[in-house]
Amino acid sequence: MESTESSYVSSPEQLQKRSPPPPASPPSDSEEKPTYTRFLVSNAAAGSVIGKGGATITDFQSQSGARIQLSRNYEFFPGTSDRIIMVSGGIDDVLKAVELIIAKLLSEIPAEDGDEAGPRMRVRLVVPNSACGSIIGKGGSIIKSFIEESHAGIKISPLDTKFFGLTDRLVTVTGTLEEQMHAIDLILSKLTDDPHYSQTMHAPFSYAAAYNSMNHGPNGAAVKFQHNKDDITNSVTIGVADEHIGLVVGRGGRNIMEISQTSGARLKISDRGDFMSGTTDRKITITGSQRAIRAAEDMIMQKVSYASERETD
Numbered sequence: 001m002e003s004t005e006s007s008y009v010s011s012p013e014q015l016q017k018r019s020p021p022p023p024a025s026p027p028s029d030s031e032e033k034p035t036y037t038r039f040l041v042s043n044a045a046a047g048s049v050i051g052k053g054g055a056t057i058t059d060f061q062s063q064s065g066a067r068i069q070l071s072r073n074y075e076f077f078p079g080t081s082d083r084i085i086m087v088s089g090g091i092d093d094v095l096k097a098v099e100l101i102i103a104k105l106l107s108e109i110p111a112e113d114g115d116e117a118g119p120r121m122r123v124r125l126v127v128p129n130s131a132c133g134s135i136i137g138k139g140g141s142i143i144k145s146f147i148e149e150s151h152a153g154i155k156i157s158p159l160d161t162k163f164f165g166l167t168d169r170l171v172t173v174t175g176t177l178e179e180q181m182h183a184i185d186l187i188l189s190k191l192t193d194d195p196h197y198s199q200t201m202h203a204p205f206s207y208a209a210a211y212n213s214m215n216h217g218p219n220g221a222a223v224k225f226q227h228n229k230d231d232i233t234n235s236v237t238i239g240v241a242d243e244h245i246g247l248v249v250g251r252g253g254r255n256i257m258e259i260s261q262t263s264g265a266r267l268k269i270s271d272r273g274d275f276m277s278g279t280t281d282r283k284i285t286i287t288g289s290q291r292a293i294r295a296a297e298d299m300i301m302q303k304v305s306y307a308s309e310r311e312t313d
Helices: 012-016 043-050 052-064 091-107 129-136 138-150 177-192 195-199 242-249 251-263 290-312
Strands: 034-042 067-070 082-090 123-128 153-156 168-174 226-228 234-241 266-269 281-288
Touching (some): 034 043, 034 091, 043 052, 043 091, 052 067, 052 091, 082 091, 091 177, 123 129, 123 195, 129 138, 129 195, 138 153, 177 195, 234 290, 242 251, 242 266, 242 281, 251 266
Antiparallel strands (some): 266 281
């Protein structure tokens, strides 16, 4: 997909507000520290960020100087059906890349009649729980100051204890592009000075975790969770957008039969209206050996990804 850089107005006052460091600044200055940010996007939005043949993501990396990585198309943040984007580099490069990505996604949201403010989207940042205190402050003083200064909405979710080993929380930022970027600038600047945050920079950003059936997962949320029946047979539930279920099933059930026969796994799709909690994703339960489940997942996601790429072209 071609870059739509010219289709939005960036916010130069926000990008230029950070004055360049003086030549004599030591390398440890926060301006020069390598940093990163992670945030969530839907599978379809991830396809838009990547672009045809990776053209868009390559363009964004070239424009910003930051590195942009995405989790694979079946690796979701626990409790969601969203993939993770990680942007790393110098703080100004990271902010520029984030703005390019958000503006790109905003440009593809249809404008509603009479909506002078333009399209909006929420940005959900992934922040280690150990670093959240630095942006909350005593009695919430820091986060309140960020909200007042940026005019954006900022909400920090509690740590989700349903997922064993999950140590990240979601920080949701709402508002106009300018307000969101101002808030993200304030948040990222504070986090970059937090040693707990910098320590997690090189940690894996995918969540390949399995969850015991005793926990029943996050109320059916759109994430893979594994039910250990025995050493051979397992069951995994994934979420697929309702509008893409037909591609998985195929005419007369042809596709789902082919997936089952080729992979050796059994597939069961939830009834119409039976969605993953809080989403419009239908549930697909895949049962079989680990190898069969992986093969079936790959075949399903190939069909869904192909449809998403066609929609964003």
